[in-house]
Structure formats: C-alpha cells, structure tokens
Amino acid sequence: MEELDKLQQFQQKIDAEKKIEPKDWMPEDYRKHLIRQISQHAHSEVIGMQPEGNWITRAPSLRSKIILLAKIQDEAGHGLYLYSAAETLGISREEMINQLHTGKAKYSSIFNYPSLTWADIGAIGWLVDGAAIVNQVSLQRTSYGPYSRAMIKICMEESFHQRQGYEIMAKMAQGTPEQKEMAQDALNRWWWPSLMMFGPHDNESAHTGNAMKWKIKRETNDELRQKFIDKTVQQAEVIGLTIPDPDLKWNEERGHYDFGEIDWEEFWRVVNGNGPCNKKRLNHHKKVHEEGRWVREAAAAYAKKQKNKQIAA
Amino acid sequence: MTDTQLPLWEVFIQSKTGLPYKHVGSLHAADAEMALENARDVYTRRSEGSSIWVVPSECITASNPEDAEEFFEPSNAKIYRHPTFYVMPEGAKNI
Numbered sequence: 001m002e003e004l005d006k007l008q009q010f011q012q013k014i015d016a017e018k019k020i021e022p023k024d025w026m027p028e029d030y031r032k033h034l035i036r037q038i039s040q041h042a043h044s045e046v047i048g049m050q051p052e053g054n055w056i057t058r059a060p061s062l063r064s065k066i067i068l069l070a071k072i073q074d075e076a077g078h079g080l081y082l083y084s085a086a087e088t089l090g091i092s093r094e095e096m097i098n099q100l101h102t103g104k105a106k107y108s109s110i111f112n113y114p115s116l117t118w119a120d121i122g123a124i125g126w127l128v129d130g131a132a133i134v135n136q137v138s139l140q141r142t143s144y145g146p147y148s149r150a151m152i153k154i155c156m157e158e159s160f161h162q163r164q165g166y167e168i169m170a171k172m173a174q175g176t177p178e179q180k181e182m183a184q185d186a187l188n189r190w191w192w193p194s195l196m197m198f199g200p201h202d203n204e205s206a207h208t209g210n211a212m213k214w215k216i217k218r219e220t221n222d223e224l225r226q227k228f229i230d231k232t233v234q235q236a237e238v239i240g241l242t243i244p245d246p247d248l249k250w251n252e253e254r255g256h257y258d259f260g261e262i263d264w265e266e267f268w269r270v271v272n273g274n275g276p277c278n279k280k281r282l283n284h285h286k287k288v289h290e291e292g293r294w295v296r297e298a299a300a301a302y303a304k305k306q307k308n309k310q311i312a313a
Numbered sequence: 314m315t316d317t318q319l320p321l322w323e324v325f326i327q328s329k330t331g332l333p334y335k336h337v338g339s340l341h342a343a344d345a346e347m348a349l350e351n352a353r354d355v356y357t358r359r360s361e362g363s364s365i366w367v368v369p370s371e372c373i374t375a376s377n378p379e380d381a382e383e384f385f386e387p388s389n390a391k392i393y394r395h396p397t398f399y400v401m402p403e404g405a406k407n408i
Binding site: 070296 | 316339379
C-alpha cells in the first residue's frame with residue numbers, strides 16, 4: 001500500500017511538470033529506463049568521436065582542422081555530462097563502460113557507418129548532429145533533473161556542430177563537379193541512417209509507453225523524425241542537393257512532408273551488431289580503454305602518495 | 314585488477330566575479346589539481362567561468378527529500394519574517 005501511495009505521488013509530481021531529483025523516491029523501472037537511455041546516449045557521444053577522428057589528420061585546411069578538433073572535444077564533454085547524470089542514479093562509471101564492452105549497453109547505430117570522404121564530415125555535422133539536436137531539444141524537458149540539465153548544456157554547444165557541417169556541405173556543393181558529387185554521395189549514404197536515429201515506429205517501440213507517461217521522453221520517435229525531415233528538406237534545396245527519397249513530397253493537408261519507408265531490415269541488422277563498423281568501433285574503444293589503464297592507475301597511486309605525505313607532515 | 318575511473322568530484326563555477334558559485338555537474342579525477350584542470354576543460358570551453366571550485370562528492374552532505382516537509386517546517390510557520398506580514402498606516406511612503 002505504501003508503495004502504491006509513493007507511486008501515485010510520483011506520478012502527480014510528473015504530471016505537475018516537477019523535476020525528479022537523484023535522492024527522490026522513484027519506481028525501479030523509471031530508474032532502469034533512465035540508466036539505459038542516458039548511458040546509451042553517453043556511449044553514443046563517445047563512440048561518435050571515432051568516425052570524425054578519422055579525418056583530423058586529413059582535414060583540408062588548418063581552419064577546418066581546428067574546428068573539427070574543437071567539435072570532437074565537445075563530444076567528449078557531452079559524453080561526460082551524460083555519464084555524470086547517469087551516475088546520480090546509482091550506477092558507476094566502471095559498470096557503464098563494462099556494459100558497453102560486453103554489449104549489454106548499446107550506442108546509436110549511426111556510428112557504425114564509415115566516414116569515407118571529407119564530405120562525410122559535412123554530412124555528419126549537418127544530418128547526424130541535426131537529428132540529435134531535434135531529439136535533445138525535446139529532452140531538455142525530460143522529467144529527470146540531472147538529465148534535463150545535461151541536455152540544456154549540450155544543446156547550447158551543439159548548434160555550432162550542425163552549422164559547421166552544413167557549411168562544409170554548402171562549400172562542396174558549390175565547388176567543382178567532383179566536389180558536388182562527393183557532397184551528394186555523402187547525403188545519399190547518411191540520409192536514411194539519420195532517419196533511423198529516431199528509432200522504430202511508435203507502434204513498434206517497446207519503451208515508448210512508460211517513457212511518455214513518466215515524461216522521460218516528451219515526443220515520440222515518429223514525431224521527432226517528422227520534425228527533422230520538415231526542417232532539413234529546405235536546407236538541402238538551398239545548397240542544391242537532392243534528398244535520396246523519391247517519395248518525399250510536401251503534404252499540404254498534413255502540413256508536413258510525406259516520405260518513403262525506412263529499410264527496417266537494415267536498421268535491425270545494424271542494431272544487432274552487423275553494420276559496416278560495429279566490431280571496429282567497439283574494438284577500438286576496448287583497446288584505448290586497456291591502453292589507458294596504466295595512466296589511471298599511476299594517477300591514483302600518485303594521489304595516494306601525495307595524501308600520505310600530507311598526513312605524515 | 315579491477316578497473317578504476319578515479320574518484321568523483323562536484324564542480325561549481327562562478328561565471329564572473331561578484332556572482333555566486335553554481336553547481337554545474339561532476340567529473341572523475343585522481344586529485345584536486347587534476348579535478349580543477351578537468352573542470353576547466355569540460356565545463357568552461359566557452360568562457361563560462363572566471364573561477365572554479367571542486368569538491369570530492371563524498372564530502373557533500375545533502376538533506377533528504379523525504380524529510381523535506383518537517384525539515385523546512387520551522388521556516389514555513391514564521392510568516393512574520395516576510396515584509397508583507399505587516400500592516401502599514403495609510404499614506405506612509407518609502408517603506
């Protein structure tokens with residue numbers, strides 16, 4: 001009975017748009033859902049550094065190189081804000097990394113695609129960050145306080161990412177015919193995976209029900225996907241690139257773009273570990289984690305030694 | 314050997330002198346010096362701060378939200394601490 005009262009009070013708080021804070025009572029499933037979603041989000045930020053890192057040494061100018069470095073540094077920061085938010089729910093950083101390495105926790109499938117040309121860096125910023133922003137703007141209003149605060153900070157930083165990507169695409173689209181072709185090719189390859197970032201259709205999404213009731217998510221997968229498409233079509237037109245969807249058409253009645261069906265077979269294939277780069281991404285993370293182990297141990301040993309010295313003095 | 318991600322620290326930032334320090338998040342570091350440098354790199358990449366405090370998370374004692382009602386009760390009952398409690402004579406100015 002007491003548990004039921006608590007659950008009722010919890011739901012009342014959520015309904016009244018009050019935030020839930022780390023020490024507040026919360027249903028176990030709320031906590032679990034958040035840990036899963038926030039850690040997956042954090043892993044995505046960190047794994048997402050790999051396809052972009054691939055182009056640091058080959059950036060076409062010093063300007064684009066320092067910008068790309070700053071962007072990747074931001075992604076590391078975003079990962080950290082999110083890990084911190086998840087840690088307030090009682091899971092340790094060690095455990096989250098362990099879950100990533102054992103495959104228990106996932107990251108966004110979009111990062112299992114390769115970045116083949118410089119135009120891909122443009123497409124990632126414009127489309128992948130663009131899709132992420134639509135999702136993250138919505139999550140600023142999530143019911144869990146630390147998650148909401150992390151999202152607000154991330155959104156402030158993220159708009160530079162999308163603009164730098166769009167600038168690359170615009171420049172290449174106005175360049176030589178080969179450069180324009182490269183930009184179009186990148187758009188062709190990244191468009192559909194970007195739409196998949198929003199996840200399965202609402203009627204097939206296992207987690208949507210509770211997530212909406214508890215206001216962890218504020219808009220559904222399909223609503224967010226539609227928002228992203230509606231704002232991106234015009235941006236492609238302005239720079240003279242074509243979105244690779246023959247069914248894409250403005251629907252006056254709905255006030256939205258209609259679009260073609262996503263290849264869900266591909267979606268599940270990549271989610272289940274068989275995308276072009278799944279193994280490469282995870283193996284790289286494991287390798288760097290192991291290679292950095294001695295640094296963490298040395299830092300911990302040094303701190304301990306300094307502390308002992310202080311006590312002795 | 315078990316993995317270590319180093320101890321947890323809470324970060325407070327003063328955006329400019331004269332303003333109060335505000336909690337911005339947390340991070341992991343081996344010692345205070347590393348915590349300060351990490352806080353600078355993570356939380357002030359766009360000139361958000363002029364000064365930083367870092368505190369080991371385990372040193373923070375927090376009130377319990379479940380006890381909030383009785384814990385804050387003493388102040389709720391004392392409405393005479395608010396200026397609006399007092400009846401001012403008609404016509405009195407600047408008070």
